[in-house]
Amino acid sequence: MKRHILFPYWCRYLGWGMVIAHVPISIIGRMNGMINPLDNPAASSGLFSGEHLFFTGTTLLMTLGLFFVAFARERIEDEQIGHIRLDCLRWAIYINYLILIISLLFVNDTAHILELNLWVPLIFFIIRFRWAIFRLSRSLSRE
Amino acid sequence: MKNTIRIERAVKNITQAELAEQVGVSRQTINSIESNKYIPSTVLAIKIARIFSKPLESIFILEDGD
Numbered sequence: 223m224k225r226h227i228l229f230p231y232w233c234r235y236l237g238w239g240m241v242i243a244h245v246p247i248s249i250i251g252r253m254n255g256m257i258n259p260l261d262n263p264a265a266s267s268g269l270f271s272g273e274h275l276f277f278t279g280t281t282l283l284m285t286l287g288l289f290f291v292a293f294a295r296e297r298i299e300d301e302q303i304g305h306i307r308l309d310c311l312r313w314a315i316y317i318n319y320l321i322l323i324i325s326l327l328f329v330n331d332t333a334h335i336l337e338l339n340l341w342v343p344l345i346f347f348i349i350r351f352r353w354a355i356f357r358l359s360r361s362l363s364r365e
Numbered sequence: 366m367k368n369t370i371r372i373e374r375a376v377k378n379i380t381q382a383e384l385a386e387q388v389g390v391s392r393q394t395i396n397s398i399e400s401n402k403y404i405p406s407t408v409l410a411i412k413i414a415r416i417f418s419k420p421l422e423s424i425f426i427l428e429d430g431d
Contacts, residue, residue, distance in 0.1 A: 300390035302403050358393045361400070 226304060228295040237290025244284040251276050281340070288344040292351070306354045314347035368425050371399050373417040388412040 256276050296303050321342055325335045374384060381399070385392045388409060397403035398413075405413070414421045 298391040300394050301406050301409060302390070302394040302397060305403070358397070361402075362393050362396050 226299075226307075228293050228299065229290055231295050231297060233290040234294035237287045237292075237294060240283050240287030241291065244280055244287060247283070248280050251280065281337070285340055285344070288341065288348065292344050292348050296355070302358075303355075306358075307351065310347050310351040310354060313350055314343040317346045318343040366404055366425055366427055366431055367401055368398065370395070370413060370424060373419065373424060377417060384413070384416060387416055 256273050318339065322335065322339055325338065329335060370384075374381070379387075381395045382392045385395045388395075389412075390409065394403065394405075398405050410421060410425055414424050417424060
């Protein structure tokens with residue numbers, strides 16, 4: 223049977239670790255005067271400056287963390303899980319484009335729309351996928 | 366599509382977990398198939414039919430709406 227390319231199971235924990243680590247690192251950075259170049263492009267000290275590298279690093283940490291959580295293999299990764307995965311991905315794309323279109327129409331802040339676009343599909347996918355897996359396990363325990 | 370897996374399991378006296386292990390899926394998947402919540406792929410359907418030594422169409426039966 224065709225196997226899908228997914229990260230090993232343990233990557234889920236690595237991913238959560240990266241997502242959680244992103245929060246205090248970002249807070250400490252802001253406390254030390256780091257300004258998000260997206261918040262104030264005029265005050266930004268340019269490409270590959272300390273600030274730029276810091277915010278690129280934290281954004282990548284969060285994005286890669288979410289990516290690992292979303293695409294880590296389940297303990298038993300069978301065809302039904304693959305089916306649920308695809309269904310959740312489809313919904314994540316629908317929601318992402320819906321939010322993207324609404325934002326483009328009503329929000330005049332393209333920089334933050336980019337950031338939103340980076341995380342919404344992954345976050346929505348994770349929530350819906352975990353919810354579907356939870357419902358699947360609950361239906362089994364009711365039997 | 367309905368199926369007779371639950372009956373066949375009872376005849377063969379095997380649990381969902383045992384059937385799941387033999388065909389290489391989770392117990393949740395077997396439970397979903399038995400409850401008609403999930404339609405298995407052709408490969409999985411053939412594997413299940415082989416476990417019960419029955420033709421595919423005697424285990425998986427098409428309904429009018431299919």
